[in-house]
Amino acid sequence: MKTVRRAWAELVESFRIAFGALTGARLRTFLTTLGIVIGVSTVIAIVAIIQGLDRSFEEQIQFLGAHTLYVDRQPWIQSDDTWWMYRNRKKITVTELRAVQRESQVAVSVAPMVTTRGKVALGGVELESVVIRGTTEEYLNANGGSVQAGRFLVASDVELARPALVLGTDVMDRLFPGEPATAVVGKKVLVAGRPFQVVGVLERQGQLLGMPLDNVAVMPYPSFGRIFGAQRNMVLSVAAPPGKIADLESELTPILRRARHVLPGKPDDFVFNRQEQFLKLYKQLTGALYGMAVGVGLITLIVGGIGIMNIMLVSVHERTREIGVRRALGARRSTILMQFLIESAAVAALGGALGTAVGLGVAQLVALLSPLAAAATPSAVLFGIAFSTATGLIFGIWPAWRAANLDPVEALRYE
Amino acid sequence: MTEAPLISVENLTRLYKVGEEEVRALDGVSFDVRRGEWVAVVGQSGSGKSTLMNLIGALDTPSGGSYRINGNDVEKMSDDQLADLRNTEIGFVFQTFQLLSRSTALANVELPLVYRGLPRKERKEKAVKALEAVGLGNRMHHKPNELSGGQRQRVAIARALVGNPSLLLADEPTGNLDSATGEEIIRLFGELNLRGHTILLVTHEPRLAARCPRAIRLSDGKVVADGPGAEVASLGAPPAHVPQAGAAA
Numbered sequence: 001m002k003t004v005r006r007a008w009a010e011l012v013e014s015f016r017i018a019f020g021a022l023t024g025a026r027l028r029t030f031l032t033t034l035g036i037v038i039g040v041s042t043v044i045a046i047v048a049i050i051q052g053l054d055r056s057f058e059e060q061i062q063f064l065g066a067h068t069l070y071v072d073r074q075p076w077i078q079s080d081d082t083w084w085m086y087r088n089r090k091k092i093t094v095t096e097l098r099a100v101q102r103e104s105q106v107a108v109s110v111a112p113m114v115t116t117r118g119k120v121a122l123g124g125v126e127l128e129s130v131v132i133r134g135t136t137e138e139y140l141n142a143n144g145g146s147v148q149a150g151r152f153l154v155a156s157d158v159e160l161a162r163p164a165l166v167l168g169t170d171v172m173d174r175l176f177p178g179e180p181a182t183a184v185v186g187k188k189v190l191v192a193g194r195p196f197q198v199v200g201v202l203e204r205q206g207q208l209l210g211m212p213l214d215n216v217a218v219m220p221y222p223s224f225g226r227i228f229g230a231q232r233n234m235v236l237s238v239a240a241p242p243g244k245i246a247d248l249e250s251e252l253t254p255i256l257r258r259a260r261h262v263l264p265g266k267p268d269d270f271v272f273n274r275q276e277q278f279l280k281l282y283k284q285l286t287g288a289l290y291g292m293a294v295g296v297g298l299i300t301l302i303v304g305g306i307g308i309m310n311i312m313l314v315s316v317h318e319r320t321r322e323i324g325v326r327r328a329l330g331a332r333r334s335t336i337l338m339q340f341l342i343e344s345a346a347v348a349a350l351g352g353a354l355g356t357a358v359g360l361g362v363a364q365l366v367a368l369l370s371p372l373a374a375a376a377t378p379s380a381v382l383f384g385i386a387f388s389t390a391t392g393l394i395f396g397i398w399p400a401w402r403a404a405n406l407d408p409v410e411a412l413r414y415e
Numbered sequence: 416m417t418e419a420p421l422i423s424v425e426n427l428t429r430l431y432k433v434g435e436e437e438v439r440a441l442d443g444v445s446f447d448v449r450r451g452e453w454v455a456v457v458g459q460s461g462s463g464k465s466t467l468m469n470l471i472g473a474l475d476t477p478s479g480g481s482y483r484i485n486g487n488d489v490e491k492m493s494d495d496q497l498a499d500l501r502n503t504e505i506g507f508v509f510q511t512f513q514l515l516s517r518s519t520a521l522a523n524v525e526l527p528l529v530y531r532g533l534p535r536k537e538r539k540e541k542a543v544k545a546l547e548a549v550g551l552g553n554r555m556h557h558k559p560n561e562l563s564g565g566q567r568q569r570v571a572i573a574r575a576l577v578g579n580p581s582l583l584l585a586d587e588p589t590g591n592l593d594s595a596t597g598e599e600i601i602r603l604f605g606e607l608n609l610r611g612h613t614i615l616l617v618t619h620e621p622r623l624a625a626r627c628p629r630a631i632r633l634s635d636g637k638v639v640a641d642g643p644g645a646e647v648a649s650l651g652a653p654p655a656h657v658p659q660a661g662a663a664a
Contacts, residue, residue, distance in 0.1 A: 006532025013529045020517050325513045328474060329574070330502020330530035332495045408474045412513065 010335050011342075018343040021315065022350065028311065029347060035307040036351030036391065037358060039300025040384045044359025046293035047380045049366060050286050052373030057282055060206060061275050065144045067245055070273040071096070071236040071256065077281055089269045090260060091233040096270075099259035100236060106248045109141035109239040114224050114232045120217055121190040122175045130171055131216040132191060134224025142237035149181035150200030153220055157199075161222035165189065165196040168216035169204045191217060192227050245274070301387060304351065305395035312344045312399035323403050324411025333404040340400035341393060348392025352385040359384070420447035421485060421581055421613055422471065428479035429466050429636075440466040442636035443480070448615065450581075453608040455624035455644055456617045458633035465586070467633065468617045472505055472584050473497045485581045502530050506575025510587035512567045514559040520546060520570045521555040527578040545573040549603065565596035572603065576612070583607065583614045589623065601626060621648035 022029045070076075074086030097112045104110070114134040120127045136158045140146060147166065157164045167175075167184065176184050181201040188195055196219065205213040225232075240248035249272050256262075256270055316323070323336055331339075360381075367374035429441040441463045448454055458464045469475040470482060473489055476497075482489045485504055492500065506527075507513075514523050524542040533541075546555050549569040559567050568588060575583055585604070589597030601623065608614050616627060624630040625648035632640040632647050640647045 002532060005534070006530070009529050009532045009534075024517060321513065322515055325515065326526070326530075327498065328472070328501060328507050328513075329527045330498050330578075332498040332530075334495075335498075335530065409469045412474070412509070 010331075010338065014335075014339040014342040015346075017339055018346040021343055022346060029350070032308055032311045032347055033304075033351030033354060035300065035304030036348055036388045037304075037355040039297055039304050040352050040355025040388050041357075041359035041362060042300060043293050043297035044356050044380055044384050045362040045366070046289065046296070048360060048363035048374045049372055050289050050293070051377060051380070052363070052367060052375040053286065055375050056373045061278050065142075065237075065239065066275055067240045067242055068142060068144075068274065069238045069240065069245065069248055069252065071100075071238060071252065072271055072273055073233060073269070075271045075277070076273045077277055091231070092236065092260075092270065093231075093234055096256060096259045097234065097236055099255050100238060100252060103255045104238070104248070104251055106240055106244055106251050107238045108241055109138050109237075111135050111138040111142035111237045112221055113139070113235045113237060114221055114228075115235070116224075116228050116232070118192045118228070119190075120171060120175065121193075122187070125175055127171060127174055129215075131168075132224065132228075133216060133218050134221030134228075135218060136221060139218065139237075142239045145205060146203050147200040148203045150185035150198070152200055153218065158220040158222060161220055161226060163194065163196040163223055164199045164220060165191065166200045166202060166218040167198055168202050168214035168218075170212055170214040171217055172201050191219070194227055196223075297387070301391045304348070304388075305391040308344050308347055308392055309395040309399060311347075312340060312396055313402070315343070316340065316399050316403040319403075320406060320411050320414040323406050324408050324414065327406075327408035328412060336406075337400045337404040340403045341396045344396025344399065345389050345392040348395075349385060349389040351392075352388025355388065356381050356384040418450065419486075421450045421452075422448040422615075423483040424471070424480070425482075426480035427467070427470060427477050427482060429463075429470060429475070430478040439636050441470070441477070444633070444636070444638055445480075446631055446638060446641055448582075448613065450613055451608070451611055452629060453604070453614045453627050454616070455627035455630040455647075456615065456633060457619065457621060457624035457630050457648065459619055461635075462633040463636040464617050464619070464633050466636075468584065468586050468615075471582075471615060472507060473500045498530075502527055503578060504581050506578065506580040506583045508568070508571050508575050508583065508585040508588045510590040512559070512564075512571045512591070514567055514570055514574075516559050519556050519558055520551060520562065520573075523559070523570055524574045524577050527574065531578060541577050542573070545577040546570070548576065549573045563596075564592050565599055568592065568596075568600050569603070572600075572607075576607070581613060583612050585614065585616045587618055588616065589620075590618075624648040 071092060073089045073092060074083070078086065094112070097110065100107065100110050112135055116132055117129045118132045120130045120132070135153070137153045137155050140152055150166075152166055153164055156162070172181065172184055175189060176187070184198055184201055187198045189198060190196070202214070202216070202218070207213055221234075238248060238252065252272070253268065257268065260269060262269055326336060363374035366372055424447070425445050427441055427444045428439065431438045431440055444463075444467060456464050456467060466475070470477055471484070473484075473492075477490055480490070484500070487500055487504070489497070489500065501507075515526070518526075521539070521542050524545055525538045528538040528541060543552070543555065546552055549572050551566060551569050551573065554562060554566060559570070562570065583604075588604070589600050592600060604614055604616065616623065618624060624632075625645045627644035629642065630640075630644040630647035631638055632650060640650050
């Protein structure tokens with residue numbers, strides 16, 4: 001009980017001394033913390049920006065669907081020297097679509113996609129290079145998304161190869177400036193010179209890695225075939241029930257191999273693309289950034305820590321007599337050690353807090369002035385302060401140890 | 416019959432290494448101090464009196480011999496035990512006051528009680544009492560640089576007394592004061608002695624030693640005289656008109 005009370009009294013006294021020392025020499029305190037402030041603020045800013053990127057990226061790839069496989073000839077992400085391998089592969093056609101529709105038990109929805117770029121025109125307005133996509137009524141089920149006005153394609157549109165068209169919002173906005181989506185439904189437009197009727201307008205989807213997703217016009221794939229040719233490569237979007245995407249992949253592999261007559265022992269000539277691949281690539285990129293942030297942070301914390309150590313050594317030197325007096329009045333070595341450790345930790349914590357504030361400010365500024373987003377998590381703030389405090393403790397050990405081991409007689413006599 | 420002495424120093428030796436040579440700063444010093452005594456340790460610089468003060472103050476440990484204070488065998492103690500002993504048994508008064516400049520008089524006086532682990536309220540009560548006892552009840556919230564030299568030394572004395580130590584150890588307490596203020600401080604010591612405090616006063620001034628009921632003269636690390644202050648002070652010193660110890664017990 002007595003030792004606890006004594007430890008408590010000494011702890012309170014140490015904080016009081018630290019506070020007095022820090023406020024007594026404000027300029028020095030500020031300059032001492034500067035290294036830590038710069039280090040912590042840099043790391044906090046970088047981390048906040050990366051976390052902001054994470055969030056916006058995750059939002060962007062939502063439309064790809066976490067439970068959807070995209071069956072294609074080539075992977076989304078490939079290295080430069082392999083593209084020819086994929087180009088020579090057999091196209092994916094209606095044959096594979098029918099096979100999957102017929103045989104898959106796991107799939108909840110299958111939609112084909114044929115895509116090209118073409119002209120969409122209305123009166124004098126002519127849009128070049130709109131993404132034109134042929135599909136079926138299953139498109140939204142397999143890919144996600146919804147219509148904001150009118151309807152999506154229906155089965156009869158596909159069976160009868162009707163000239164029905166669902167517009168993305170970018171296309172609508174440019175063809176019918178200022179008109180509400182409901183007013184656009186029913187209008188006639190020309191796709192590659194052929195008349196189509198707008199039956200619906202999609203919800204806005206935003207962009208993926210800078211590519212706009214709303215510059216699109218969707219039609220039945222047989223209608224697409226009549227204009228652009230039926231021999232185009234298809235991509236099949238196949239949706240699995242939640243958590244069953246691996247099952248779906250292992251079920252589809254033999255179905256597709258049979259449909260494409262892949263001989264036993266030969267490798268698959270098709271791939272399953274999925275959202276996860278983007279995530280993986282993205283994580284690799286930001287992983288490197290995180291590594292850099294950690295590296296920068298460590299280096300600046302070490303530099304800041306050395307600054308603190310330096311100032312603490314000066315402080316111990318200046319206060320040699322004070323240390324002698326305290327020892328004469330009954331302070332133990334451990335008391336002096338604690339006093340100086342708390343002081344260096346307090347300087348560093350102050351620097352950490354300041355650095356966190358500056359870092360968050362910089363991140364907000366970057367978010368305001370650039371398209372980058374910034375998000376600060378409480379954990380980042382906590383880490384910033386905790387790490388700087390730890391730095392203060394570690395780099396305070398040597399000065400504190402020196403203070404604690406001063407000879408009281410020498411210290412009292414010191415001028 | 417006789418009560419055990421408060422301080423018992425026997426054959427105390429302290430060696431220093433200066434380069435290759437060994438210097439005997441203290442060379443077999445022995446004496447006792449009883450409770451309630453006021454003893455001066457006098458000697459010229461280099462006589463070993465500072466070394467003796469450091470040993471008796473438990474700031475340093477002897478090379479040989481033994482030292483007991485209030486039943487504690489100091490020469491066997493660990494560093495932490497020495498710190499605790501300084502805290503409870505000894506009240507230091509230094510020539511240069513040694514107050515913490517950033518702290519108020521009150522905080523300075525409270526400090527020994529902080530290291531004793533007393534609750535804040537009790538600390539404050541005792542510190543206020545100690546300051547009032549040295550006549551500084553109205554200067555408690557001043558910092559040392561707002562006080563005169565005499566007032567600073569009074570604060571230091573209050574700090575030395577606040578923990579109710581068994582020994583008041585004063586090292587040239589008037590050395591940095593003008594003679595009038597020095598006189599006040601010596602009178603204060605006299606009063607404290609009358610109230611029962613045991614005082615060991617280290618000085619190089621025979622004039623001061625002569626005011627103490629008892630004095631020990633050191634020379635070359637040895638005790639060369641131990642007796643009534645006036646007698647010891649006049650030994651080897653140029654004959655002078657020294658005032659007699661008036662207020663001594």
